[in-house]
Amino acid sequence: MTDLNKQMVEQYRNSFLKEVEANVEEGEWVKMCMQCGVCSGSCPLGPYWDHPPQELFMMIRAGKREEVLASSSMWMCTSCYNCIARCPRELPITHIMHGLAHYAKRLGLAPKNQPTMKFSQKFWDNLMVTGRVNELKLGLSLYFMNGLVEGIKTSLKMKNIGLGMLLTKRMNPMEMLGGHSVKDKSGFKAMIKKAQELEAARIAKFKTP
Amino acid sequence: MAKEYSFYPGCSSQEGASSSNYLKSVQSMCDVLDIKLNTIPDWNCCSASIGYSGGGELPRLALSARNIALSEKHNGGQDIVATCAACWLSTRETAERLHQDPEMMAETNTALKEAGLQLTNATKIRHMVEVLIEDIGYEEMGKHVKKPLEGIKIAGYVGCQTNRPFGIEGESFENPKYLDKFVETLGGESIPNYEKKVSCCGGALAFSEPEKSQALVKGIIESALDHGADMIVTPCPVCQMNVEVYQDQINAKYGTKFHIPVTYYSTLMAVAYGKTAKEASLEGQIIRAKKLEAICAK
Numbered sequence: 068m069t070d071l072n073k074q075m076v077e078q079y080r081n082s083f084l085k086e087v088e089a090n091v092e093e094g095e096w097v098k099m100c101m102q103c104g105v106c107s108g109s110c111p112l113g114p115y116w117d118h119p120p121q122e123l124f125m126m127i128r129a130g131k132r133e134e135v136l137a138s139s140s141m142w143m144c145t146s147c148y149n150c151i152a153r154c155p156r157e158l159p160i161t162h163i164m165h166g167l168a169h170y171a172k173r174l175g176l177a178p179k180n181q182p183t184m185k186f187s188q189k190f191w192d193n194l195m196v197t198g199r200v201n202e203l204k205l206g207l208s209l210y211f212m213n214g215l216v217e218g219i220k221t222s223l224k225m226k227n228i229g230l231g232m233l234l235t236k237r238m239n240p241m242e243m244l245g246g247h248s249v250k251d252k253s254g255f256k257a258m259i260k261k262a263q264e265l266e267a268a269r270i271a272k273f274k275t276p
Numbered sequence: 277m278a279k280e281y282s283f284y285p286g287c288s289s290q291e292g293a294s295s296s297n298y299l300k301s302v303q304s305m306c307d308v309l310d311i312k313l314n315t316i317p318d319w320n321c322c323s324a325s326i327g328y329s330g331g332g333e334l335p336r337l338a339l340s341a342r343n344i345a346l347s348e349k350h351n352g353g354q355d356i357v358a359t360c361a362a363c364w365l366s367t368r369e370t371a372e373r374l375h376q377d378p379e380m381m382a383e384t385n386t387a388l389k390e391a392g393l394q395l396t397n398a399t400k401i402r403h404m405v406e407v408l409i410e411d412i413g414y415e416e417m418g419k420h421v422k423k424p425l426e427g428i429k430i431a432g433y434v435g436c437q438t439n440r441p442f443g444i445e446g447e448s449f450e451n452p453k454y455l456d457k458f459v460e461t462l463g464g465e466s467i468p469n470y471e472k473k474v475s476c477c478g479g480a481l482a483f484s485e486p487e488k489s490q491a492l493v494k495g496i497i498e499s500a501l502d503h504g505a506d507m508i509v510t511p512c513p514v515c516q517m518n519v520e521v522y523q524d525q526i527n528a529k530y531g532t533k534f535h536i537p538v539t540y541y542s543t544l545m546a547v548a549y550g551k552t553a554k555e556a557s558l559e560g561q562i563i564r565a566k567k568l569e570a571i572c573a574k
Contacts (some may be wrong), residue, residue: 146437147437147440151441169328172329172566185484187328188330198320228522234519234562236536247293249318254393255342258338259335259387262338267385275413
């Protein structure tokens with residue numbers, strides 16, 4: 068169990084809803100869910116969720132902390148916003164799913180090797196290097212995220228797509244050497260560092276009411 | 277006089293990136309419509325809607341806030357315009373979130389100070405499609421057509437993030453009609469009852485969950501073909517890429533024979549406005565849009 072996870076269990080004993088409200092992006096909306104199920108029925112990857120959003124909301128209220136946070140469910144969100152557009156109570160469901168996913172990962176509870184979790188982290192790490200996404204490095208890091216052997220297999224499977232991108236100038240091998248970047252990298256990084264500090268301080272300051 | 281906007285191009289439109297062809301065709305289109313795009317100096321990535329694993333809420337808000345602050349500093353008074361759906365969405369979401377939450381706004385400005393910037397947050401965040409519809413108008417868009425897209429049947433695939441949660445004023449989430457109107461305005465044949473027009477292609481999960489995403493793309497293409505489409509048009513770089521580049525893999529898995537071009541609305545406009553194939557960036561099609569090439573060659 069990570070230290071942060073231990074601390075949160077102590078702090079919010081018996082009130083997972085309160086924990087979500089305090090620490091998860093847009094978490095204060097969870098109790099507004101009226102269990103109609105429109106979100107679950109509208110999700111393009113609905114069949115692949117262990118617990119669709121409506122169910123997650125009820126599980127949060129029922130205090131099923133481990134089951135929710137260790138679930139691969141919210142990592143199935145494609146950010147299509149169908150659920151937001153259709154929710155009769157206007158819950159920002161997409162954001163709550165991203166918030167739950169982020170929080171689960173922060174606590175060390177997200178399922179290991181969840182592919183979207185890995186890709187999402189790689190995307191973030193990639194853009195943090197220069198302030199802009201380097202598509203070539205991102206793509207390659209993704210192919211090799213499960214080791215060298217699988218990476219080579221994936222690369223071979225993807226070679227025609229890569230070739231197509233190359234020939235249409237929608238991919239540039241020179242990007243391996245650094246690539247596009249913001250000019251004010253130090254200002255950019257200092258800004259992100261400060262935002263991360265402020266956020267960590269906000270999470271630490273919440274106490275059980 | 278040219279209409280001026282503060283332009284947020286986004287990572288995928290950079291030279292040698294996956295939607296560099298989108299940017300080229302947008303520039304050709306704007307040239308005809310007398311739209312001047314002033315790029316936000318030193319803009320950064322918005323983290324799209326997939327950066328959430330590593331980035332918490334505030335760091336993600338800071339990303340878009342930096343772009344808006346740079347725009348306010350250098351292109352003051354101009355609306356921000358994005359061509360990428362995810363860029364537009366992230367930037368507009370940030371602006372709205374910071375309007376609603378003064379505490380978050382204060383923290384964002386504390387972070388921005390580290391980059392020597394300050395956010396007023398008084399800038400309107402718009403998609404290029406909004407500029408076309410609201411500031412230019414269908415009538416004006418139609419006036420510049422030199423080579424109508426006659427005899428081409430085009431499925432208007434709006435996708436998700438240009439459509440939800442903000443969408444285009446006056447259009448519905450479930451059945452937006454503007455892409456069909458674009459097609460008709462340019463002299464092509466639209467498919468108003470294309471039922472997959474707002475279905476999800478899987479977005480970023482095309483990378484992490486390829487099988488699930490490709491099953492969605494299969495439905496999007498199948499429906500277009502059932503309606504007799506010659507090609508698909510979209511306003512979103514992720515939709516364009518996902519629906520175009522995986523067709524061979526889908527064919528191998530499902531035994532289909534898909535080979536249908538997927539272009540941007542700006543590609544269609546550049547062609548109809550009499551631009552060359554190069555100016556319309558037709559060389560950027562992995563599945564070549566031969567009917568458009570033929571019109572360019574006329």
